[in-house]
Amino acid sequence: MIKYNEFEIISNFFNKYQKTDKNLIKGIGDDSALIKIPKHNILAISTDTLVEGTHFFKNITPKNLAYKTIAVNLSDLAAMGALPKWITLSITMPKSDNQWLKCFSENFFKILNQYKIILIGGDTNCGPLSITISVYGLIQGEKALLRENAKEGDLIYVTGYLGESAAGFFLLQKKKYLINIKTKKYLIQKHLNPIPRISEGIILRNFANSAIDISDGLISDLGHILKKSQCGADIYLNKLPISKNLTNNFKKTNYFNWALYFGEDYELCFTISKKNIKKLNLAIQKNLIQCKHIGYVTSQEKGLNLIKNNKKVNFKNIGFNHFN
Secondary structure: OOOOOHHHHHHHHHHHHOOOOOOEEEOEOEOOOEEOOOOOEEEEEEEEEEEEOOOEOOOOOHHHHHHHHHHHHHHHHHHHOOEEEEEEEEEEEOOOOHHHHHHHHHHHHHHHHHHOOEEEEEEEEEOOOEEEEEEEEEEEOOOOOEHHHOOOOOEEEEEOOOOHHHHHHHHHOOOOOOOOHHHHHHHHHHHHOOOOOHHHHHHHOOOOOEEEEOOOOHHHHHHHHHHHHOEEEEEEHHHOOOOHHHHOOOOHHHHHHHHHHHOOOOOEEEEEOHHHHHHHHHHHHOOOOOEEEEEEEEEHHHOEEEEEOOEEEOOOOOOOOOOO
16 A cells, blocks of 8 residues: 655645635645635634544544534534635544545545635644644625624524434444434434535524524533623523424433534524514525524523423533533
């Protein structure tokens, strides 16, 4: 088996797919990339590191890893209402595995092409498997969605369904649940291949007040909005978007906990004022966004509350913790 050094890895598996656009002055091949920001746009930047054993299983396929590394980073841009444009990749691996690199790079660029994103740089190193991605996106007209703009009286919505990624995670851990093969495969894919809500974020930036992507769990991530906005919230358990894939196959205690605390759904949680509900409903009618109303923003003094049958439910604010 041929073993490549750092520069040969870049040349053979990443640089050959290089593309360009009118705003990219210099991409791969120099000490840094050069980008011209279009007039009346602001640049959104997000960076994430995925580490083997912490963010993905050791036996994950390079195809699924390529997808997830991009998707979780694009989700951060979606939460800001940004259109992704460029990306950098830094990969650390124990050894130069040609077959692994071939499969990873081919699928990496397949996904980039799907979203019309250009790889503009990065790095390779030797060590335990980890991948760091930086994504760069554009926001026209400076209409960025921020965590700090929720207002008392806002309605709280969530896109898609919650808890399916958690179910896929535990199924990958060989947990024994009475579930058919088709549903099992679907839930595992929901964990491995989350869909970043790019188009939804771009729509929401025109009328939503605040937003965040659900990576660490609804309670934890909504808590970030409330802390930045100095607000509280009432969340209604009966309104949580939980699919029949969960309600028909798992215990209620499981799927409620997964929906509230597990995370990695990469759906958007957003708040919107009552005066803009008509605009949201129009987008829903046009099938531009799928979302569900789950509660209201309240005063900071009231804190974050779960409501069931008009009564508060006690809970721990525990979201996903990288060090636990």
